[in-house]
Amino acid sequence: MDLPVIDLSPYLEISAVDHEPPSLGPELQSLCSEVSRTLRETGALLVKDPRCSVEDNDRFLDMMENYFEKSQEFKRLQERPHLHYQVGVTPEGVEVPRSLVDEEMQEKIKSMQKEFQPSTPMGPDLKWRYMWRVGPRPSTTRFQELNSEPVIPEGFPQWKETMDSWGYKMISAIEAVAEMTAIGFGLPKDAFTSLMKQGPHLLAPTGSDLQRYGREGTVFAGYHYDLNFLTIHGRSRFPGLNIWLRNGQKVEVSVPVGCLLIQTGKELEWLTGGECLAGMHEVVATNRTIDAIESARQQNRSLWRVSSTLFAHIASDAVLKPLGHFANSPLASKYPPICAGDFVELELAVINLKGEKENS
Numbered sequence: 585m586d587l588p589v590i591d592l593s594p595y596l597e598i599s600a601v602d603h604e605p606p607s608l609g610p611e612l613q614s615l616c617s618e619v620s621r622t623l624r625e626t627g628a629l630l631v632k633d634p635r636c637s638v639e640d641n642d643r644f645l646d647m648m649e650n651y652f653e654k655s656q657e658f659k660r661l662q663e664r665p666h667l668h669y670q671v672g673v674t675p676e677g678v679e680v681p682r683s684l685v686d687e688e689m690q691e692k693i694k695s696m697q698k699e700f701q702p703s704t705p706m707g708p709d710l711k712w713r714y715m716w717r718v719g720p721r722p723s724t725t726r727f728q729e730l731n732s733e734p735v736i737p738e739g740f741p742q743w744k745e746t747m748d749s750w751g752y753k754m755i756s757a758i759e760a761v762a763e764m765t766a767i768g769f770g771l772p773k774d775a776f777t778s779l780m781k782q783g784p785h786l787l788a789p790t791g792s793d794l795q796r797y798g799r800e801g802t803v804f805a806g807y808h809y810d811l812n813f814l815t816i817h818g819r820s821r822f823p824g825l826n827i828w829l830r831n832g833q834k835v836e837v838s839v840p841v842g843c844l845l846i847q848t849g850k851e852l853e854w855l856t857g858g859e860c861l862a863g864m865h866e867v868v869a870t871n872r873t874i875d876a877i878e879s880a881r882q883q884n885r886s887l888w889r890v891s892s893t894l895f896a897h898i899a900s901d902a903v904l905k906p907l908g909h910f911a912n913s914p915l916a917s918k919y920p921p922i923c924a925g926d927f928v929e930l931e932l933a934v935i936n937l938k939g940e941k942e943n944s
């Protein structure tokens with residue numbers, strides 16, 4: 585199954601003059617409905633945004649490959665465990681996939697059809713990650729530790745500019761999709777984007793060493809959902825992402841050149857009272873990954889699989905609760921009001937990014 589690709593251009597042209605429905609016109613209205621419907625049914629969406637070019641993505645991937653190829657000792661200089669790894673680098677072996685610790689999730693996996701069951705990770709994730717905050721932070725907040733100073737590795741003069749420009753561009757794409765989703769769901773256009781203002785958005789590329797771990801079946805990121813609002817990725821040079829549709833079907837995602845992939849997170853699930861579930865996914869070395877490794881080897885290219893992931897968040901001090909008509913949905917009581925910052929801390933505690941190391 586191929587996910588549809590939504591070209592954001594027609595919406596961007598009209599949203600520049602700030603139209604609200606019903607003046608949006610039937611074509612754009614139906615485009616917005618397609619966006620919200622696809623997110624609801626698949627938890628994912630492929631988009632084309634003219635502001636996010638292939639060259640931008642390449643420049644970012646080149647720099648990150650260069651970084652992840654540095655020695656372990658060098659990279660650990662950017663590690664900030666006392667800040668819950670929310671800035672700087674997270675080495676491989678720290679992040680624990682939720683499926684390894686969440687018993688309810690394990691039960692759910694067992695009840696799934698064999699062919700759709702996720703790979704079983706044997707331990708923590710075999711991927712490095714770099715966390716870089718994008719966008720303005722609030723001057724007063726109850727959640728200071730989630731809003732800490734950036735870490736820049738030595739010897740990368742272009743770091744800040746490259747991270748910020750790619751990060752801002754991907755946030756712009758998310759904002760357009762968030763507006764279209766709101767319109768598609770019959771909410772005010774800014775229902776989501778107004779809550780995203782000054783949110784702790786994170787550009788969080790991952791690096792997986794395919795030289796060391798490039799065997800078929802290796803799990804780079806075990807079955808999980810994202811705890812944030814919406815996640816966006818540029819195209820990776822190595823395939824390997826599997827997603828689960830709402831109907832339980834497992835789909836290997838292939839992102840066409842020039843496209844971006846968006847996935848639904850738990851904060852969106854909360855705001856829609858479960859109408860849009862957080863999309864489950866995993867990253868595993870498949871036979872397509874192995875083919876890509878082989879051709880990278882032949883062309884003498886980097887064997888680090890970099891994902892240019894950006895987590896867009898709801899502002900830490902904003903309250904998560906089902907919005908508008910979603911407050912009346914039968915599942916709304918499963919989503920009681922909670923401050924987004926408190927919610928994120930609870931979720932992080934489960935996946936081991938916060939905990940023992942905090943006290944040492």
Ligand SMILES: [Fe+2]
Pocket residue numbers: 808809810865
């Ligand atoms: Fe994820």
